Amino acid sequence: MDRIRVVEGDxxxxxxxxxxxxxxxxxxxxxxxxxxxxxxxxxxxxxELDGIGGCPTGDCRLSRxxxxxxxxxxxxxxxxxxGGGSDEERLLESCxxxxxxxxxxxxxxxxAFPAISxxxxxxxxxxxxxxxxxxxxxxxxxxxxxxxxxxVVFDAxxxxxxxxxx
Ligand code: AR6
Numbered sequence: 327m328d329r330i331r332v333v334e335g336d337x338x339x340x341x342x343x344x345x346x347x348x349x350x351x352x353x354x355x356x357x358x359x360x361x362x363x364x365x366x367x368x369x370x371x372x373x374e375l376d377g378i379g380g381c382p383t384g385d386c387r388l389s390r391x392x393x394x395x396x397x398x399x400x401x402x403x404x405x406x407x408x409g410g411g412s413d414e415e416r417l418l419e420s421c422x423x424x425x426x427x428x429x430x431x432x433x434x435x436x437x438a439f440p441a442i443s444x445x446x447x448x449x450x451x452x453x454x455x456x457x458x459x460x461x462x463x464x465x466x467x468x469x470x471x472x473x474x475x476x477x478v479v480f481d482a483x484x485x486x487x488x489x490x491x492x
Pocket of ligand 1: 335336337338348349350354355356357358359360361362404440441442444445446447448449468478479480481484
């Protein structure tokens with residue numbers, strides 16, 4: 327069975343155990359997919375995140391999903407692209423790895439990732455997709471608790487990039 331899927335659509339509509347957010351280090355509602363998730367989840371989400379306080383780049387934090395179909399949200403803080411010489415690739419890889427590790431610890435078996443860092447944070451889309459797919463393949467090979475990882479992409483260009491890799 328194929329445990330990795332590519333879906334073109336809105337991540338806030340996905341019925342999975344957890345959706346992943348492309349958040350910022352302050353865990354304050356922003357734009358892009360983060361803004362869409364906050365609007366769909368409702369104001370209780372920000373209250374929970376304020377209690378957590380923040381999250382370092384390359385790491386993630388778990389919250390409830392509130393009004394979303396998904397019961398959990400994993401908030402990953404991706405790197406801002408500064409040209410590639412500031413550890414951006416390792417930090418992006420770390421986002422995917424830490425999200426899967428967090429999922430495993432909390433019994434989350436199905437999850438949906440957006441293309442972290444490739445919008446407002448400016449990470450090149452092709453390289454980001456290569457990192458995302460390689461890390462997820464690697465982790466699933468050593469872990470059969472996670473049943474499905476869905477890459478939910480918002481535009482046809484990104485969908486094409488992922489479909490060529492999965
Ligand atoms: N569903 C799936 N993907 C989406 C959706 C959606 N509803 N909306 C946008 N995308 P971005 P970043 C795609 O900018 O680059 C925020 O202000 C989008 O097309 O959301 O990690 C945060 O608070 C792109 O491919 O995240 C941070 O400050 C991808 O999601 C900062 O932006 C990621 O784009 C994070 O920037």
